[in-house]
Amino acid sequence: MIYDVVVSGAGPAGSKCAEVIAKAGYKVALIEKDINFRKPCGGGIPRASIFRYYPQLKKLDFVKKNYIAMFSADGHKLEHTFEETDVNPIVVDRLEFDNLIRNVALDAGAELFDKNISYDFIYKDHKKVGIKTKTSSGTKEYFAKIIVVADGMSSKLANKSGLREKWSPLNIGIGKAEILEGQNNLNEKGTYFFFKNYGYGWIFPIDRQKFNIGTITYYENNLKYNVKNLFEKFLQESRNRNLLSEKPYRVIWSAIFPEPATGVLEKSLCDDNIILVGDAAGFVGPISGEGIHGAIISGHIAGETSINALKNGDFTANSLKGFKKHPKIKNIIRLFKFQRKFVNFFYENEGENLNKTFKMVEESEEFKQIVIDVFIFGQTPPKDFISKIKGSN
């Protein structure tokens, strides 16, 4: 089968990329391991821009979030209520969300190949000219001028691409997440974060009864702690806080999964005939662990880059470098580098600087707003942010 572009992985990055290319009239194959896979994720989308990328979401009945509560490991609390608009943060169930955005790509003309596991490239004269997949009926081959690797954190293609090293435990976060259902005392319009010395815990209500709950460890802490045990402890702690009830909850879904956590390297993004996007490339914010937004933006720009290459008939690294040179991608790379420094600072001495940060939040409204912008909305903090925290007692 011969395509203009083959996209491996129909998550947020792959579906957006395939949609953009198909809309321009090109032939796109969208390869997916399993459309019934619910990507392990908190499902939190704090960005108004999601409604620009997917106006379809506006019509759906998501609970619009207007309340945030964040707790430091030593008990300081930040609470914030904001105005409700039609573009407030939302929490999605990834099975529903991924199906919705995949269907947008299919409506635009992308061809879906489900139950296909991408595992290697097809080479001709040392050039990547397609991918091989495993299916229940044997191996399949998809030829294309451009290959977009969007099959997430555990991508076999990204590992074989020669563009980057395999992730090590020191480069990632490991999270356990569940969707539980039952009576609770959570504010349905809220999102809750509990910072810990190992990473953080979250509770994101989906509706009155259902909520996504999880814990995540980062870097060295992946080797020190067992995320399953931390999750059980966090669940009990949430019961003790009276946010959750002592009664058992119905477990709708439960999973443990890693996410990239050290940011994106410009040199790992493209080469002759290939672009890496989303988690496969590392587009996850080091402070918030938020990756849906980065996946959609990188997928979108990889789509536009592919269209230009197809128009010019040039699929070399030189032509595809438009992706990594795009101002939005450059901004993300810069922001993540900066955020990584902050993460190192926050978690120094078992998270002592995080505790100090939240103590300062209780003392200053202005500082509180900065912390919300940095932690929730992924913004760049002011230059004196670290020195202020260092100087506090």
Ligand SMILES: Cc1cc2nc3c(=O)[nH]c(=O)nc-3n(C[C@H](O)[C@H](O)[C@H](O)COP(=O)(O)OP(=O)(O)OC[C@H]3O[C@@H](n4cnc5c(N)ncnc54)[C@H](O)[C@@H]3O)c2cc1C
């Ligand atoms: C525990 C946890 C909690 C998180 N919480 C949040 C959050 O609240 N908000 C947020 O913004 N981000 C969160 N993230 C990050 C977010 O889930 C990812 O950054 C995002 O899903 C990346 O999108 P993607 O399209 O790049 O990859 P994925 O969403 O991983 O999509 C990849 C797709 O490729 C398919 N695939 C995989 N392997 C193959 C293969 N070999 N062949 C074919 N198809 C394949 C998969 O089935 C999947 O559909 C969280 C991550 C974790 C681990």
